[in-house]
Amino acid sequence: MAIVISRNDPAYDEAFLAGASVAFGVFDGVHEGHRFIIGEAVASAREEAARSAVITFNIDPDEVFAPGGLKKLMTNEARIAKLAELDVDAVVLLPFSREFAAQAPADFLEACFGGGAPRHIHIGHDFRFGDRASGNVADLRAWGAERNMEVHGHDLVAEGGEPVTATRIRGELAQGHVAEAAELLGRPYSVTGIVRPGRGDGRDFGFATANLEIPPMLNVIGPGVYGCYAMVEGARYKAAVSTGVPPMFADRTTANIEVHILDFDRDIYGQPIEVEFIEWLRPMIDFPTVDELIETTMGNIAWVRENL
Ligand SMILES: Cc1cc2nc3c(=O)[nH]c(=O)nc-3n(C[C@H](O)[C@H](O)[C@H](O)COP(=O)(O)O)c2cc1C
Numbered sequence: 001m002a003i004v005i006s007r008n009d010p011a012y013d014e015a016f017l018a019g020a021s022v023a024f025g026v027f028d029g030v031h032e033g034h035r036f037i038i039g040e041a042v043a044s045a046r047e048e049a050a051r052s053a054v055i056t057f058n059i060d061p062d063e064v065f066a067p068g069g070l071k072k073l074m075t076n077e078a079r080i081a082k083l084a085e086l087d088v089d090a091v092v093l094l095p096f097s098r099e100f101a102a103q104a105p106a107d108f109l110e111a112c113f114g115g116g117a118p119r120h121i122h123i124g125h126d127f128r129f130g131d132r133a134s135g136n137v138a139d140l141r142a143w144g145a146e147r148n149m150e151v152h153g154h155d156l157v158a159e160g161g162e163p164v165t166a167t168r169i170r171g172e173l174a175q176g177h178v179a180e181a182a183e184l185l186g187r188p189y190s191v192t193g194i195v196r197p198g199r200g201d202g203r204d205f206g207f208a209t210a211n212l213e214i215p216p217m218l219n220v221i222g223p224g225v226y227g228c229y230a231m232v233e234g235a236r237y238k239a240a241v242s243t244g245v246p247p248m249f250a251d252r253t254t255a256n257i258e259v260h261i262l263d264f265d266r267d268i269y270g271q272p273i274e275v276e277f278i279e280w281l282r283p284m285i286d287f288p289t290v291d292e293l294i295e296t297t298m299g300n301i302a303w304v305r306e307n308l
């Protein structure tokens with residue numbers, strides 16, 4: 001468990017990262033590739049009995065520079081919380097602003113490490129920073145060479161012959177490939193939403209569904225029916241979940257995730273639910289009758305009960 005500190009905090013010690021071993025990146029998804037790089041930073045810290053840290057932005061720069069159509073695996077809060085669960089001493093947040101990011105590469109590094117350079121810095125070999133992402137690993141090396149900072153530009157971790165990237169994981173999720181996404185993430189993909197009132201049909205069908213509205217940026221999971229776990233009020237339940245606009249009710253709904261929680265009967269309007277996607281079950285179907293929807297969905301619920 002790491003402490004989370006911001007460079008903007010008046011109590012921040014400028015020399016906090018001097019001599020440390022750090023991993024630097026945005027780390028959306030905190031996936032297997034990210035964990036490898038962070039693990040390397042922890043390993044070089046251990047060798048020198050030095051402090052280990054992750055350096056990241058409080059806000060993903062893409063949200064500022066490329067918001068149109070942007071999809072993300074995690075909110076910034078969830079990303080920072082997940083990074084803080086790792087085996088590093090500290091997560092250092094760089095307060096993101098256009099001005100901060102638009103500095104020339106050397107100024108950017110000075111702003112990050114003015115109080116003393118880390119001894120080791122670990123990044124992916126494609127790492128870019130500073131004004132219009134003009135700084136690269138070679139610039140980092142040149143800057144580090146004068147400050148006894150060793151730069152480790154790692155090859156991206158690969159699975160199945162392809163690098164593990166957040167874009168690749170989003171692509172798998174969009175196709176409903178939740179098992180493949182879990183392999184690349186190192187844990188099941190999950191998303192959190194607040195329960196909103198729906199049309200009230202679910203209960204009449206025999207399976208109440210908690211309706212979650214997910215902001216478009218976080219709506220990466222493809223339409224379909226999934227076997228899941230749902231975290232509700234601190235407990236974990238099996239759940240049968242539909243995502244995407246239900247074709248039978250397309251004209252009457254805005255919800256994009258509907259969660260039937262097994263063995264549960266409480267009013268949870270307004271509560272957050274985290275849904276963990278474990279198994280793809282089937283596509284969304286425009287059934288000719290409601291009876292067929294109910295029969296098939298009851299079968300899906302039974303499958304979840306027996307198999308998760
Ligand atoms: C496991 C599961 C499977 C579902 N499958 C379908 C489907 O194939 N087609 C469809 O139109 N709606 C499907 N739905 C969505 C239901 O139609 C929706 O939950 C129901 O209309 C209740 O909506 P309400 O909670 O807003 O009242 C499914 C829901 C669940 C929980």
Ligand SMILES: Nc1ncnc2c1ncn2[C@@H]1O[C@H](COP(=O)(O)OP(=O)(O)O)[C@@H](O)[C@H]1O
Nearest residue numbers: 198199200202203209210261265266267268269
């Ligand atoms: N097993 C359950 N799974 C999901 N929601 C449940 C369950 N039991 C009770 N609820 C509650 O009932 C609501 C769903 O009922 P439903 O009839 O589908 O209405 P709505 O259309 O408002 O979602 C949920 O939002 C939640 O507050």
